[in-house]
C-alpha cells in the first residue's frame with residue numbers, strides 16, 4: 001500500500017487576526033482549548049498518527065503548552081511552525097531567521113515534545129537562507145511549499161481585505177509556485193522538501209480549508225473533488241500529504257473575528273463529519289502517517305539535489 005501523510009498547522013486565532021491586520025490579535029485570543037481535543041479525537045478514531053506544526057508563541061502559553069503536551073502524549077510528531085507566525089518570514093535577516101527557528105524549538109521542547117526535525121513556514125515560501133538554517137540545525141525536512149496557482153488569487157483577496165499589514169508580492173507565493181514540484185524532493189544541502197499536495201495536473205488545492213470552501217457550495221462537490229485528487233495521485237504515483245487547520249473543525253462562534261475566512265459558514269459538526277470522511281477516503285487507498293514518517297519512508301527513493309533557482 002502506498003504512503004500518504006496528514007499534517008496539522010496549529011494556527012491560532014491571534015495568528016489569523018495578525019495576518020488579516022486586525023489589532024485584536026495583540027490580545028492573543030486562542031481557540032486551541034476547543035480545537036486541539038476535537039482534532040485529537042478525530043485522529044484517534046482513525047488510529048492516525050499525524051504531524052502537528054506548532055507556533056512557538058503558543059507553546060510558551062499555558063493553553064498552548066498543554067496542547068503540545070497532549071499532542072506528543074498521543075504519539076503525534078510535533079514540528080516547528082515558526083515562533084511568531086509572520087508570513088513575511090522570508091524577509092527576515094539571517095540572524096533574525098535563525099533566532100525565530102531556535103526560539104520556536106525551545107518553546108516546543110520546554111512544553112514537553114522532542115526537538116523538532118520538520119519545519120513549515122507560515123507563508124508557503126522557502127528561501128535558500130531558510131533551508132541553510134534548517135540544515136545547520138539538524139532538520140530533516142521542510143514542508144513549506146504549496147504548488148498551486150490559487151495562491152496568487154488568495155493574495156489578491158488578502159490585500160483587498162487586510163490593507164494594514166506590511167504585505168507585499170511574495171505572501172502566499174508567486175506564480176512561479178505553479179511550476180514547483182508536487183512531489184517530495186531533496187534539496188542540494190540534503191534537506192527533503194515535502195510539498196503540501198495539490199491536485200495532480202490541475203494544481204488546485206485539496207487541503208481542508210479548500211474542501212470546506214467547496215462544501216459551502218455543495219458537500220457532494222467537496223467529496224468529488226477530493227476523490228478525484230486521490231485517483232490522480234494513485235494514477236500518477238504521487239504520495240499525497242494532506243494539510244489541516246484548527247478551523248477545519250471549528251464553528252464560527254468559536255472563532256470570533258474570522259467571519260471572512262473561507263468555510264466559516266459551515267457548522268462544527270458538519271466540519272468534523274467532512275474531516276472524518278476525508279481521512280476515511282485517504283485510508284482506504286493509502287497507509288497514512290505523519291510528515292516526518294512520510295519523508296523517512298520515501299528515503300533513498302527521492303530524486304535529489306534540486307537547487308533553489310531563486311528566493312522562493
Ligand SMILES: [Zn+2]
Nearest residue numbers: 009011081122
Ligand atoms: Zn500557519
